[in-house]
Amino acid sequence: MSSTSQTPAPAAAVTPAQPKVRRRRGIRRLNTRDRVVVALLLGIPLLLDLVFVWFPAIGTVLLSFTKWNGVGSLHTKTCQPNMPSILNNGCWYGVQNYHQAATIYPEFWPAVRHNLIWLAVFVLIATPLGMLFAVLIDRGIRGSRMYQSILFLPVMLSLALVGIIWEFMYSQNFGLINTVIGRNGNDNAIDWLGNPHLNLWAVLVEATWRQAGYVMVLYLAGLKAVDPTLREAALMDGANAWQTFWRVIFPVMRPINIVIMVVTVIESLRAFDLVYITNKGINGLELLSVLVTSNIVGETQRVGFGSALGVVLLVISLVPISIFLYQTFRREESR
Template identity: 55%
Template sequence: MSSTVSSPGRTRPGRGAGRAPAARPVRKVRRLTVVDRVVLAVMAGVPALLVAALIWGPSIASIVLSFTTWNGVTPPRFIGTRNYEQITTIYPPFWPAVSHNVIWLLFLLLIATPLGLLLAVMLDKQIRFTRVYQSVFYLPVVLSLALVGFIWQLIYSQDQGLINQLTGADVNWLGDSSINLPAVLVAAGWRHVGYIMVLYLAGLKGVDTEMKEAAALDGATETQTFFRVVFPTLKPINIVVLVVTVIEGLRAFDIVYIVNKGTNGLELLSVLITNNILGEASRIGFGSALAVILLVISLAFIVTYLYQNFRKEDAR
């Protein structure tokens, strides 16, 4: 028989005994002091108050005033939905303005925005002088729409405009109601393309190159790689681009007002709102009803798109 001898003062643990778990370090939670809470309240509260005062406040006031008749001097008088009835039935500029806004929006969505995406894809390839091209295409974005209107007035001028001087034509680009809307859309698109290009360039920089390399190894062409791999990853950018494009298309005002005060084929809802609220015969209630209609049209485009996208995401 074999015996096990234990040395005095030493304990040998049994085979089945386990080691005691190491104590985890206790993370100390730092409690907010009074100063921290005041700073957080100021940082969150001041922007919230500004948004409420400058955006939500006027929006709610416009909705309320749209059911009244008010000239800004005498007390407003409640008239129900009469303003909306007059706008849609006996106000001649309304429907042409709606059609012009829709045309403006479709032009930005179907022509200017894809062109900005195309420029972003080409410049993302790090071609020669890419920085110079980015600066050139982005330059119109830093200009105000009013200044863009002045620049294109010089280009479209019938007497000494750049286009007529180069072509020898005698076209009244901004005075002819049959062509002035497309002419102004080109000016608006010139600025919009650069903005969209920068947004998509920022999104393309975040696309994982390994995904594109894997698609190339699988035999996908460059076009297939873009539409099946790259473009789906740009979904957050697409949402931003849609919102920006809808806002740009429906709030268009500066260029047409500089050109001809938004008349003679350039009627827009924003111009009608301004003319009714700030015109000689101030009709604030009537203009507020026009503003509410413009708000509803804007939200209809944006909410529908967001609902469709989020529903598809939830179904996955």
């Protein structure tokens, strides 16, 4: 009987556990010079923003609760209703400035209405017109460079110069428009800028002429950034040019749309130059920005009341922007 001897397998060599080596990423510590550079790059813009934006904004809100003509110092005392205006200066007035603006100031509500009309014209006419120009130029039509320069030319001009140019166009006796329609220098000449029923719409034509070119440039930048493969895929699926733009290109330009919406609201509510050049914002051209200027630096010099009008203008401008941004970001989060 044969027996097989089993030799035990050699025991595996026991090696001590190797410690885990933690590799630390190389982090370069900032030296003193780097910290100074970073502090300057961040601190200077922040300081300028605080000095020229936030401090004036907060100061305007505080001044809106005072009765102050810009001369003398502000006091903590409350204004006395029966005290003469000269002595009753630099005191806290509460919400009386806002109450007076909404109740007894005759130019307030017409100015609010005109600002809303200005905003509606920019949103419904100037912005679509600028988008149309951008789409046509982006398609590479013949002479697109020339058209782009012509349409962008009003943006390069100051609003004061734009107003002066259109004053010659609207002149009652020697204007180009009255000459073309045959009403130049006679009793039937149209007073485009003097008639309170026409001057607002005449000035809106000037503003739209400039705003459309500005919107065109923004949309051109957005169209150039769109991936060309999206157009090719839409064409392969049988979409026409209209469907390609609205269902493929336009949704991709959502960031540009947000920028244009914000810029449109700001430009429409801060309108000042054109109406002030035309007739100093009176006789049918009342705007909140003009009322703010006339009360703060005009003959009345009611700084507190003018500041209250400025706060109202700020609130009106923030409401549509906040709603639009909230709806936009809410849709993006729901996706």
